[in-house]
Amino acid sequence: MNSRDSEHMIAQLREKEGYTMTEEFREADLILINTCSVRERPVHKLFSELGGFNKHKKSGAKIGVCGCTASHLGEEIIKRAPYVNFVLGARNVSKISEVLHKDKAVEIDINYDESEFAFDDFRTSPYKAFINISIGCDKACTFCIVPKTRGDEISIPADLIIQEAKKAVDGGAKEIFLLGQNVNNYGRRFSGDNEKVGFSELLRRLSKIEELKRIRFTSPHPFHMDDEFIEEFARNPKICKSMHMPLQSGSSRILKEMKRGYTKEWFINRVEKLRAECPTVSISTDIIVAFPGESDEDFADTVDVMKKVRFDQIFSFKYSPRPETEAEHLTEVDSEVASDRLSYLQTLNNEIHDEINAALLGNTYSVYFEELIRDGYVSGRSDNNIVIKVKGSEELLGTFQDVKVTTIGRTILTGEILA
Numbered sequence: 176m177n178s179r180d181s182e183h184m185i186a187q188l189r190e191k192e193g194y195t196m197t198e199e200f201r202e203a204d205l206i207l208i209n210t211c212s213v214r215e216r217p218v219h220k221l222f223s224e225l226g227g228f229n230k231h232k233k234s235g236a237k238i239g240v241c242g243c244t245a246s247h248l249g250e251e252i253i254k255r256a257p258y259v260n261f262v263l264g265a266r267n268v269s270k271i272s273e274v275l276h277k278d279k280a281v282e283i284d285i286n287y288d289e290s291e292f293a294f295d296d297f298r299t300s301p302y303k304a305f306i307n308i309s310i311g312c313d314k315a316c317t318f319c320i321v322p323k324t325r326g327d328e329i330s331i332p333a334d335l336i337i338q339e340a341k342k343a344v345d346g347g348a349k350e351i352f353l354l355g356q357n358v359n360n361y362g363r364r365f366s367g368d369n370e371k372v373g374f375s376e377l378l379r380r381l382s383k384i385e386e387l388k389r390i391r392f393t394s395p396h397p398f399h400m401d402d403e404f405i406e407e408f409a410r411n412p413k414i415c416k417s418m419h420m421p422l423q424s425g426s427s428r429i430l431k432e433m434k435r436g437y438t439k440e441w442f443i444n445r446v447e448k449l450r451a452e453c454p455t456v457s458i459s460t461d462i463i464v465a466f467p468g469e470s471d472e473d474f475a476d477t478v479d480v481m482k483k484v485r486f487d488q489i490f491s492f493k494y495s496p497r498p499e500t501e502a503e504h505l506t507e508v509d510s511e512v513a514s515d516r517l518s519y520l521q522t523l524n525n526e527i528h529d530e531i532n533a534a535l536l537g538n539t540y541s542v543y544f545e546e547l548i549r550d551g552y553v554s555g556r557s558d559n560n561i562v563i564k565v566k567g568s569e570e571l572l573g574t575f576q577d578v579k580v581t582t583i584g585r586t587i588l589t590g591e592i593l594a
């Protein structure tokens with residue numbers, strides 16, 4: 176989501192302000208830092224990075240702080256780093272041109288509605304297009320700062336999304352990646368008088384774009400994974416068979432404390448339904464360890480879900496208290512216990528992951544190549560999100576090739592293109 180916000184800002188700056196990009200920040204007239212505030216660490220990093228940029232920037236260059244940390248710290252950023260020229264919140268991206276010309280501007284209104292704003296075009300990759308389908312988040316997860324930095328959830332009108340997808344496909348993209356905090360809650364609220372379209376219907380309409388070959392999305396919320404959604408996912412051949420299911424915790428008690436709206440049993444039931452409908456699906460997840468009050472038994476439930484589901488990929492985090500969240504003042508789990516749990520989970524995940532990967536040797540996948548990487552390799556993904564590299568160069572980019580897996584690695588597999 177932040178990457179797409181950056182693309183939107185770059186688009187406005189190029190088209191409206193005549194900026195171009197530079198690889199070297201010492202030459203830049205404008206330095207934008209787009210921040211995250213989901214966990215505490217990136218916030219600390221912001222101030223140390225700002226110091227470095229300020230010290231080495233070209234004389235007269237402006238510095239802007241954007242994104243979620245901008246939303247939640249606002250003025251304080253300028254107080255702590257007075258050389259910052261403006262602060263622009265995650266929900267105010269379209270105002271980039273405005274703040275650029277007002278010194279010390281702070282635009283962080285989380286009620287500002289950008290859901291129908293027509294951004295200019297800029298994409299980092301011509302092969303894969305990120306497309307926002309909603310702004311904000313309507314959930315009330317007690318650990319999460321996102322609703323406080325991105326505001327209420329508003330869906331972007333379906334016709335705007337389809338228009339954007341068509342434009343990306345005309346520009347050569349064969350894959351689109353739909354973005355939102357709860358994509359499968361799409362359509363619950365629009366800002367204007369827009370046609371009420373739900374997520375499954377949006378997917379059906381997008382898949383009618385002929386030259387579009389692949390549709391991905393993130394994140395769906397387990398609470399909204401009803402049968403219709405899972406069946407559309409399984410049935411629609413353009414939807415990539417890779418599902419992100421953010422578990423957060425395997426303990427029903429902790430899930431309730433987190434206000435996630437589902438139980439351990441519901442989550443496992445949804446995984447079973449998904450695998451029954453779609454046996455090739457790969458499933459990834461997010462897990463928070465040591466949420467306040469998490470006991471050994473609660474953690475054992477998370478481990479149990481890990482063992483039952485055998486996720487293809489996990490993103491795991493130690494709980495980090497965030498300002499203005501319900502859980503902020505709850506007593507934290509001892510930090511050593513928290514670290515032990517995190518490393519236990521990651522070790523278990525590596526074991527599961529190695530077993531899953533080992534079984535892929537010799538398989539053949541249709542890979543969509545999108546990136547040049549080191550040492551003369553090109554990498555891409557299978558439909559079910561396995562990252563595979565082959566020897567090759569530019570001419571492979573933007574093409575689909577059948578690839579046989581020849582070497583297994585932990586984060587990337589190596590393969591050979593079949594003639």
Ligand code: SAH
Binds near residue numbers: 394
């Ligand atoms: N909308 C997504 C969450 C996006 S934030 C959802 O509902 O699942 C991305 C991930 O960051 C979350 O899934 C969660 O695992 C992690 N996260 C969010 N707040 C956190 C916190 N306070 N401490 C640690 N991890 C957190």
